[in-house]
Amino acid sequence: MPKLPMTLALVGATGEVGRAALDALDQLDFPLKALRPFASSRSAGETVELRGEELRVAALSDGAFRGCDVALFCAGADVARQWAQRAWTEGCAVVDVSPAFRADADVPLVVAELNPGALAPFRTRGVVATPGPTATAVALALAPLRAAAGVERIVVSTYEPASGAGRAGVAELEREARDLLGLSEPDPAARFPHRLAFNLIPQVGTFGEDGATDEEVGIARDARRILGDPHLRLTATAVRVPVFYGQAVAVNVTMREKLGVEEARQLLRGAPGVKLVDAPGEGIYPMPMLAANEDSVLVGRLREDPSQERGLDLFVVVENTRKGAATNALQIARLLAEEHL
Amino acid sequence: MPKLPMTLALVGATGEVGRAALDALDQLDFPLKALRPFASSRSAGETVELRGEELRVAALSDGAFRGCDVALFCAGADVARQWAQRAWTEGCAVVDVSPAFRADADVPLVVAELNPGALAPFRTRGVVATPGPTATAVALALAPLRAAAGVERIVVSTYEPASGAGRAGVAELEREARDLLGLSEPDPAARFPHRLAFNLIPQVGTFGEDGATDEEVGIARDARRILGDPHLRLTATAVRVPVFYGQAVAVNVTMREKLGVEEARQLLRGAPGVKLVDAPGEGIYPMPMLAANEDSVLVGRLREDPSQERGLDLFVVVENTRKGAATNALQIARLLAEEHL
Numbered sequence: 001m002p003k004l005p006m007t008l009a010l011v012g013a014t015g016e017v018g019r020a021a022l023d024a025l026d027q028l029d030f031p032l033k034a035l036r037p038f039a040s041s042r043s044a045g046e047t048v049e050l051r052g053e054e055l056r057v058a059a060l061s062d063g064a065f066r067g068c069d070v071a072l073f074c075a076g077a078d079v080a081r082q083w084a085q086r087a088w089t090e091g092c093a094v095v096d097v098s099p100a101f102r103a104d105a106d107v108p109l110v111v112a113e114l115n116p117g118a119l120a121p122f123r124t125r126g127v128v129a130t131p132g133p134t135a136t137a138v139a140l141a142l143a144p145l146r147a148a149a150g151v152e153r154i155v156v157s158t159y160e161p162a163s164g165a166g167r168a169g170v171a172e173l174e175r176e177a178r179d180l181l182g183l184s185e186p187d188p189a190a191r192f193p194h195r196l197a198f199n200l201i202p203q204v205g206t207f208g209e210d211g212a213t214d215e216e217v218g219i220a221r222d223a224r225r226i227l228g229d230p231h232l233r234l235t236a237t238a239v240r241v242p243v244f245y246g247q248a249v250a251v252n253v254t255m256r257e258k259l260g261v262e263e264a265r266q267l268l269r270g271a272p273g274v275k276l277v278d279a280p281g282e283g284i285y286p287m288p289m290l291a292a293n294e295d296s297v298l299v300g301r302l303r304e305d306p307s308q309e310r311g312l313d314l315f316v317v318v319e320n321t322r323k324g325a326a327t328n329a330l331q332i333a334r335l336l337a338e339e340h341l
Numbered sequence: 342m343p344k345l346p347m348t349l350a351l352v353g354a355t356g357e358v359g360r361a362a363l364d365a366l367d368q369l370d371f372p373l374k375a376l377r378p379f380a381s382s383r384s385a386g387e388t389v390e391l392r393g394e395e396l397r398v399a400a401l402s403d404g405a406f407r408g409c410d411v412a413l414f415c416a417g418a419d420v421a422r423q424w425a426q427r428a429w430t431e432g433c434a435v436v437d438v439s440p441a442f443r444a445d446a447d448v449p450l451v452v453a454e455l456n457p458g459a460l461a462p463f464r465t466r467g468v469v470a471t472p473g474p475t476a477t478a479v480a481l482a483l484a485p486l487r488a489a490a491g492v493e494r495i496v497v498s499t500y501e502p503a504s505g506a507g508r509a510g511v512a513e514l515e516r517e518a519r520d521l522l523g524l525s526e527p528d529p530a531a532r533f534p535h536r537l538a539f540n541l542i543p544q545v546g547t548f549g550e551d552g553a554t555d556e557e558v559g560i561a562r563d564a565r566r567i568l569g570d571p572h573l574r575l576t577a578t579a580v581r582v583p584v585f586y587g588q589a590v591a592v593n594v595t596m597r598e599k600l601g602v603e604e605a606r607q608l609l610r611g612a613p614g615v616k617l618v619d620a621p622g623e624g625i626y627p628m629p630m631l632a633a634n635e636d637s638v639l640v641g642r643l644r645e646d647p648s649q650e651r652g653l654d655l656f657v658v659v660e661n662t663r664k665g666a667a668t669n670a671l672q673i674a675r676l677l678a679e680e681h682l
Binding site: 211 | 593624
């Protein structure tokens, strides 16, 4: 049903991921007929800019999605649960970046470069979900290595930015930092469970009974789905760090067969959705500050793991609001039209 | 030769670790007769405060160590290489927190709680070295678990603060953060290879030919020495984070025998040099902001690793200038006297 050029609804247009979607649309060659920005009633009436044009943001309401081909849901899980089904009822497909549907077996979970074939059954519920930034980054970085030598086990430690908690998270980190540097702005907000500025918080999301957070559990679950390997062994520690944008992951991977570093580099060069950024002797490696406006996953610090026979260590950075959310969602929207799904 | 109460030389008294040593002396019950603070000629003439008393800082010179029992070297590796042997020639034992002697087989590398027995041969060169904060933290946290069930392999990812690069590192991060928050202070310094404020730098130290940094290689080497296991398998990724004080480590460990989480918690409770900080449901876990003035290693986020049979994940924080350096050095100085070495 979605057609190109496309009429796109952008839900959460004034949020972090919504703005990243607007930036990506400015920079990508996306066949767009019209864009309809939506946000909460609090933000309705504001304007957003797309390709030099000001667009007025509307509140969601019945009938809002009529005439739209695809709705990009760039808001939280609550909004997605409340409105996604209605959009589909109104004839508009949904691509949701929130965790709302990631665990639902009848909702495809897709990274455009990795498993577009999984999109096919999207009509069951009219919704496609995108995985979180960590699973996206790890899966894109490891997919070419896995195809060549198989993956036995993965250990990841994340370094997650404030923007993962939305605009309120970004504002909270900035206020805290200003406060600590002597500008007297008290900080009543509580987007994070503790002060984040100049601190680290080993809690992203909420804890389950086994002592892992839903974020940590979700990384393994999403990686399994998008790599198509229900038995993939992965353990994760997720830590919030005082960075605004750009999510980093230290990855240790046990390959099934021995894979040399130079061979791995060769496989990553030109892999879809990946940029190899790996000349450490010249100070060149993935960092959040290099990921701004970046639609690929940056991979570097590739080296042999000295603690085992078939291990590799690497460091991966993804712009969490772009390839970790908005860019992937836009790529999926396009696939929905191009593949005539 | 060292006697209690002790006359202590403090080399690098105006630096980050030197100041932490003064704080620790204020707070610990250390049998001190006198303290002689030394620093570079640039800082000579400044004063430092100990137990309410102002002490004038002197530059190092021939004869400076005469009459001192132990010199705490809290400066860089260059200073240690230049002055440690002279101190011993003048009858003063040396405890060095820098990396200068950590790899030397005839210099004991010691964490006071773990391998005090390794101190004995210190008279060969008159020097004892302390390991870096990561190795100290990982070894203290894993020692009780290792004694109970053995350790097969360890994967660590570090989150290292600006103070690991000394006072200049702390000042640089603060200037950068002020600059980015709109206070116009340009930053000409280059203690770090890239901007650190609101960024992550996956380079601590310098790169070797295998693509690992000396910091990453050193973590494995030091952990082997202080745990007394030359075959310990450990791989590390070291990342500088925009935090001033307090070093964190995400640890994934494969035990030789299955060890339950509750059993592991029990072993960590009351383990020497360790504080169990592990009630995640109440938001209680190790964080840098909890480590200020802390002489123990904070251990939490203890949970089963779902990716393997005998795995555990944990999160560890150490005050890098205290137990990661100054506190351990003071404890070793005391052992040198008490054990009549």
